[in-house]
Amino acid sequence: MGKKQLIMEKALELFAQQGFELTSVQQITEHCGISKGAFYLSFKSKDELILALIDQFMSQMISDTDYRVTTSQNDEKTLYEFYFTMFQSTQKHSDFAKILMKEQSQSFNKELVIKFHYYDRLLEKTILTLMERLFGEKIENTKHDLVYCIKGFISIYSELILFNNVPVDLDQLAQSLVEKTNLLATHATIPFITEEIFQFKRLTHTEVTIDQLLEILEQNLKDVEEPLEKESLTLLKQHILEPSLSPAVVEGLLKNIQSYPSCKWVAFLLRNYFKLENNEGR
Known part of the structure; x- marks a missing residue:
């Protein structure tokens, strides 16, 4: 076993007992039987170690689930494979899964929060793709709500598996x-959960770049039909590329689009973007 993997495994034992916050680098090095210098050759900080553990656990779980789902030749068994693999992975890595469930509700560390949201979005994408594949147009109006129901199932039953000393038959649970x-x-x-709420939630947890904002605007322009809405979006897009409008005009354009259900979330993003730009320009 390499030194980096040794540190990760020994640190996990301490994190399981004490949590992230109460475990120090000193405790980790003593538990590993190494010097602090050896620790810092592998990790720049305790936070980097924690992020590495999260990456290792979450990427493995999601990749395993994705592989089982995408390689399944029988659609009737695909959903079963999805659930079985998710809970099998949770059970296999129960110590770290317990820590994550606790830390997600308590953490004020920005990097950890961003990491949690990143993997949450990956899971949502996997579930949404699976639902569209299995049910197609039947769930066109309910698919985003269905994603949240499935996430709820995973969360509730994972808690049952991790925090209650009851025997769990994974086959029966998946079925x-x-x-x-x-x-x-x-x-x-x-x-x-409509598509609007789904997208709104996803984007409020991310740092939206100008390129991403322009891409979102472009997609809205393709979807809208009302002339006022389309012209307002076009002017706002041009203003991002070449600022030329007064704050009052921008506010008017935002009011033009925010009343349309399909544009509420893009209006929110634009309002925050222009507010940030105005603050930076002061």
Whole structure:
């Protein structure tokens, strides 16, 4: 075993007992039987070590799940494979999974929060792709709500597996959740999580670049039909590329688009972008 992997495994033992915050580099090095110098040759800080552990756990879980789903030749078994692999991975790495569930609700470390949201978005993308593949147009109006239902199943039953000393039959659990998911996909007609809310939530947890903002604007321009909405979006896009409008005009254009359901979230992003630009220009 290499020194870096040794540090990660020994640190995990301490994190499982004490959590991230209460575990020091000194404790980690003593537990590993190495010097601080040896630790810092592998990791620049405790936070870098924690991020490495999160990457190792989450990337493995998501890649394993994605592989099992994409290589499945039988659509009837694909959903079962998804659930079984997710919970199998949770059970296999239960110590670290427990830490993550606790830390996600407590962490004020910006890097950790960003990392959590990054993998949450990857999981959402995997689930959404799977739902579209299995159910197609049947769930066009409910697919984003379905993604959140499935995430809820994963969260609730993971907690049951990790924090309760009850025997868990993964085969039965996967079959049960396949049945529930099929019922929702087939019979649910009133979604709460619309595409607008889904995109709004995803983007409020990210640093949106100018290029991303322009891409979002371009997509909205392709989708809109109302002349006022389309012209307002076009002017706002031009203003991002070559600022020329007064704040009052920009505010008016934002009001033009924010009343349209399909543009509420892009209006939010634009409002925050222009507010930031105005603050930086003062």
